Amino acid sequence: MIEITNVSLAYGQRTVLRDISLTLSERRIAIVGANGSGKSSFARLLNGLLLPSEGTVKVDGLDTRSHGKDVRRKVGFVFQNPDNQIVFPVVEEDLAFGMKNLGFTKDTIAAKTTEILTRYDMLDLREHPAHLLSGGQKQLLAISGVLVMDPAYVVLDEPTTLLDLRNKRRITRAIDALDQTVIIASHDLDLLGDYDRVIVFDEGGIVADDVPGKAIPFYVNRMS
């Protein structure tokens, strides 16, 4: 469970999130909102990449302010642009990066690498240079790099925005199949129909928080 209590966030003088309180306990949670409404900033609060200017964020009772490292171990983060989170030149090296940071043994790393690449049908790309992968493969690699660290939560910031329709579907299917709790910021509303909860952001505040059947039409209406 992630508890957000009276959280505000400012970049310098500019407040971009205002007094937000939420308890996130559903398995599938989506965050929607216009450009600049604060979705990415909110997502970054959840694993302590950003700390609130006021209020607290707690993940399973751990405050992101005092337990940053433990929180990041629990909460994996997938960015919009996979190119910016694949940090090693070769597929298997990149997968190993997070696991080495957690002190996994060589054998464990090799086994988990095989397992995740098999899951996403990319085993033959094990020694492939990362920059030669397709957009969809890059995003799957980015997600894999997070999953091999065994997080309990996966936060994704617009993971499908840069992809074509086919790869959007592929990534969506991969996300839908995750065992973890998923919190996703997205502009692809049609992918969110099965979600447990949709939270609508507007100018740094929450204007709707409901099941998709209600929250999405509300948001669409507000946008038009």
Added chain:
Amino acid sequence: MLDLYSPGTSPLHRLSPGPKMLVLMIGATALFLNESLPITVGALCGVLLLYPVAQLTLKQAWQQIRPLLWIFALFFALQWWFSGIALAAYVVLRLAALILLASLVTLTTRSSDMIETMTWALGFLRPLGVNPAKVGLAISLALRFIPVLAQIAQEVREAQKARGLERSVLAVAMPVAIRTIKMADDISDAIESRGYRP
């Protein structure tokens, strides 16, 4: 130069990176100390013979040399002008042998293994406050992001071309710089998210 590693199972692939890098260093030094043209030719042929041994084709060997061809031509011309054709041939063949030898090592060694070995070898700098693991990460990041930066520069150049600005250094450099800084921000967030402890 960027698709450094060519996967394979040859004896050269299986040899651990330490000895390979040591041989490279000794070989390079020897090539520079040697002044005989026949020995240089012999060394070049020797290196070329090692390509098939490493399950690499002579085409791959040629690909290592091809991007540098104009430098070779320049060296050759200058040396010929100043010192005669024999010395010109010697200088250019020595350079070719050196590059092929170095490429042979990079083509048969994963960059991660090479970086690990370098990190280990740099251990003696630790008392001076150098963190070899950080140096290793920096090298990996450079290898990973050079192609990404090249791609960004290409995109920006194309975008500015559409506006007739491709010849303006500023119109190309500024967007590239801004995107690079934004990217660097995300990369450092990603590294932190993935549990890296400096």
